[in-house]
Amino acid sequence: MKFCSECAHPVALMTPPGDNRLRYVCSQCGVIHYQNPKLVVGAIPVWDQDGDTQVLLCRRAIEPRLGYWTLPAGFMENEETTADAALRETVEEAGANIQLHDLFSMMNVPHVHQVHLFYRATLLDLNYLAGIESLEVAMFTESTMPWKDIAFPTVTETLKHFFADMRKVREGAPFGFHARDIMKPMRAATE
Amino acid sequence: MKFCSECAHPVALMTPPGDNRLRYVCSQCGVIHYQNPKLVVGAIPVWDQDGDTQVLLCRRAIEPRLGYWTLPAGFMENEETTADAALRETVEEAGANIQLHDLFSMMNVPHVHQVHLFYRATLLDLNYLAGIESLEVAMFTESTMPWKDIAFPTVTETLKHFFADMRKVREGAPFGFHARDIMKPMRAATE
Numbered sequence: 209m210k211f212c213s214e215c216a217h218p219v220a221l222m223t224p225p226g227d228n229r230l231r232y233v234c235s236q237c238g239v240i241h242y243q244n245p246k247l248v249v250g251a252i253p254v255w256d257q258d259g260d261t262q263v264l265l266c267r268r269a270i271e272p273r274l275g276y277w278t279l280p281a282g283f284m285e286n287e288e289t290t291a292d293a294a295l296r297e298t299v300e301e302a303g304a305n306i307q308l309h310d311l312f313s314m315m316n317v318p319h320v321h322q323v324h325l326f327y328r329a330t331l332l333d334l335n336y337l338a339g340i341e342s343l344e345v346a347m348f349t350e351s352t353m354p355w356k357d358i359a360f361p362t363v364t365e366t367l368k369h370f371f372a373d374m375r376k377v378r379e380g381a382p383f384g385f386h387a388r389d390i391m392k393p394m395r396a397a398t399e
Numbered sequence: 400m401k402f403c404s405e406c407a408h409p410v411a412l413m414t415p416p417g418d419n420r421l422r423y424v425c426s427q428c429g430v431i432h433y434q435n436p437k438l439v440v441g442a443i444p445v446w447d448q449d450g451d452t453q454v455l456l457c458r459r460a461i462e463p464r465l466g467y468w469t470l471p472a473g474f475m476e477n478e479e480t481t482a483d484a485a486l487r488e489t490v491e492e493a494g495a496n497i498q499l500h501d502l503f504s505m506m507n508v509p510h511v512h513q514v515h516l517f518y519r520a521t522l523l524d525l526n527y528l529a530g531i532e533s534l535e536v537a538m539f540t541e542s543t544m545p546w547k548d549i550a551f552p553t554v555t556e557t558l559k560h561f562f563a564d565m566r567k568v569r570e571g572a573p574f575g576f577h578a579r580d581i582m583k584p585m586r587a588a589t590e
Contacts, residue, residue, distance in 0.1 A: 209404045209405075210404060210405055210406070210407075211402060211403065211404050211405070211406070211407040212402065212404070213400045213401060213402050213403070213404045213410075213432070214400075214401055214402070215401070215402070216401070216402035216407040216409075218407075219404075226531065229476065241404070242474070243477055244437045244438065244474055244475060244476065244477065245438060245475050245476075245477055245479075246435045247435065247436060247438065247514060283433065283435055284435060284436050284514075285420065285435065285436075286434055286435065286436055286509075286512040287509050287510070287512065288509055289507035289509050289580045290505070290507055290514060290578075291507075291580075292509075310578070311505065311576070311578055314481070314502065316480035316481055316482075318477075318478050318479055318480050318483075319478070321477040321478065323438060323475075323481060340417065385502070385576050387481075387501070387502055389480045389482075
């Protein structure tokens, strides 16, 4: 941020009176430009048949992580709920018809100023179709899942929790809710 | 938003190519200024003694809802996790020492572009002290709670769920996780 979005005056990075953090502040009109984390919301679209659980993934057609696989997800928009966002992103990226269930995971990613939410969902039919942000859309079981080519750690963590919970659910347990923090990997001490 | 924060040129409200929403776009440098919902995160600080469950509330010293009671909560900051935010806000607004437990509620408030999260917490001592954003800090049981003077519907909903869960917890059940959408009240049809 270089200029005030209200008056076009250059902003300065400073700690406002009564605050304890650096903010972009306009010395002309006095506006403080707060910057806050964004929500990324998505779904875990599940197709369950003959005891074979498959999850729908999208291969990314855009950066970051072009070519890698992800659950359908994206930035939540103003005026929508988290469930609205999960449904919308699943339609936009995978053209998939889903029924949404409970929130399954919440993953903090503080170094990129994001919180990721994933809802469990049932895939209602197999008429999915890659949207413009996806190269392809496909379904995977736990064993066919492209574990080494998943785009984001929050998706890997969510999928691992999902398949672990599925084993318990088959024995009568309910699904859990999984909250995790994904911290920036530390460099090895010898580097 | 009136001016581009990157180049100070006036922005226009338009739907960028490949998008389907109005955004503030700079015709000079091409930057699209996305605006997204913010997270408000707080705690339910509980003092439990002799079967008497009290919850700590703060009376707001600032607008909006000056003079009304709220759980300690505020806007999540970049570089922190949701749990960090709940702890920080509880210290800032109530000077309270707490131990944080699981996420208890997630409330969408789409008409103000917010998602509110509340964590259950144990108050570790009674050395709390109103911060500069609070007029006073006090503990209430379910029956002494100032129900008509609660600042925000997300706080009322969270407190109602909390006391309802407490009755089940005393009989051995676990706490639930409560997700709700608080929609803007519709005007009566006759108005």
